[in-house]
Amino acid sequence: MTRFIDTYRDRFGVEPICQALRVSASAYYHRRTGERSERAIEDERLLSVILKTHEENFHAYGYRKMWKTLRRAGETAPRCQVQRLMRCHGIVGAKRRGKPWRTTTQDPNAERRPDLVNRNFTAQAPDRLWIGDFTYLRCWEGRLFFSFVIDVFSRRIVGWQLASHMRTDLVLDALRMALGTRQPGADFTLITHSDAGSQYTSHDYTQVIDDHRVLASVGSVGDAYDNAMAESFVDTFKTELIKDRVWQTRSQLELAILEYVDWFNNRRLHESLGDIPPVEFEQLHAARSDAFAGDQSVVGLRPNGSQPLTTRRFATSRAENHLEEPGAAMTAPQLVVDDSSQLVSTALGSDHHQPTETN
Numbered sequence: 001m002t003r004f005i006d007t008y009r010d011r012f013g014v015e016p017i018c019q020a021l022r023v024s025a026s027a028y029y030h031r032r033t034g035e036r037s038e039r040a041i042e043d044e045r046l047l048s049v050i051l052k053t054h055e056e057n058f059h060a061y062g063y064r065k066m067w068k069t070l071r072r073a074g075e076t077a078p079r080c081q082v083q084r085l086m087r088c089h090g091i092v093g094a095k096r097r098g099k100p101w102r103t104t105t106q107d108p109n110a111e112r113r114p115d116l117v118n119r120n121f122t123a124q125a126p127d128r129l130w131i132g133d134f135t136y137l138r139c140w141e142g143r144l145f146f147s148f149v150i151d152v153f154s155r156r157i158v159g160w161q162l163a164s165h166m167r168t169d170l171v172l173d174a175l176r177m178a179l180g181t182r183q184p185g186a187d188f189t190l191i192t193h194s195d196a197g198s199q200y201t202s203h204d205y206t207q208v209i210d211d212h213r214v215l216a217s218v219g220s221v222g223d224a225y226d227n228a229m230a231e232s233f234v235d236t237f238k239t240e241l242i243k244d245r246v247w248q249t250r251s252q253l254e255l256a257i258l259e260y261v262d263w264f265n266n267r268r269l270h271e272s273l274g275d276i277p278p279v280e281f282e283q284l285h286a287a288r289s290d291a292f293a294g295d296q297s298v299v300g301l302r303p304n305g306s307q308p309l310t311t312r313r314f315a316t317s318r319a320e321n322h323l324e325e326p327g328a329a330m331t332a333p334q335l336v337v338d339d340s341s342q343l344v345s346t347a348l349g350s351d352h353h354q355p356t357e358t359n
Helices: 002-012 014-021 025-033 038-056 062-074 079-089 168-181 202-213 222-241 250-266 279-288
Strands: 129-139 142-151 157-164 191-194 216-220 314-316 320-323 336-337 341-348
Touching: 002 014, 002 025, 014 025, 025 250, 038 062, 038 079, 062 079, 129 168, 129 222, 129 250, 142 168, 142 250, 157 168, 157 250, 157 279, 168 202, 191 222, 202 216, 222 250, 250 279
Parallel strands: 129 191, 191 216
Antiparallel strands: 129 142, 142 157, 314 320, 336 341
């Protein structure tokens, strides 16, 4: 092609020939001179940075978070360039797929605690509201169970445990880690929320909760929306770490989880936090706590912070299922903090003693 253009360029000109042949004139000049354009050189440099950053972040980021991460690292490349390079070289983020694994078992004799959250997964400061759950994973040595505790305010994983069983000790060890690493203040009451599983309603778990003066909150039976934030984390965790990866031993899987938790807390960008990591978000809250006399929630800290993660509840009757009207009476407890900073539970609503089960 270059030789053909060289032969007839004096007669017809380069641009008309390239237009007739539907080839790029700039590409012809590049091939003829052998010089690389500044754009090609910059693309090659930026691509190497993208590949390295993609690997360091568990291959989880799409172009938007990749661009945000590069900007935090000092890169000034526009988002369109990052998107183009990732698309042309097949660099994609983690994609959700597959069906959830069921770990639900019913415990008809367990005592039900009230739901103190009512699907409103927001908190005004760290260590006000924790959520917990567990799921199971696989390696060549068999099936393992992963339990975790997350601080709702910053989405930070404050406790976790991996075990070969799903007895109460599994969730208790994760809770003890959270209680040991965090320092709840004396001017408020901490709530820990979970599903209605037998592990979370057992005597041992309840005793530890009472010993540390923590309020237990339990969602309804078999309802993922009552623990939606925990379910969302399980989906994210399996999408970013577990999918398309295989571990031979339990030790390899445990090390991978340890690395993921460290990345999730310290480096992963959370869109709900304004695209900053949980640890940085808590540090930002601590630095600005004196500057905010009013709302210190996620929305108050960042202009583009998270919106409250809430879900409308369905009221079930024998005749039909219908959405609660905006003015209808609340059946779940409403939390009020009095002047002495003690938590008062009012409007306890209907009977909560129902068969329980876990996710």
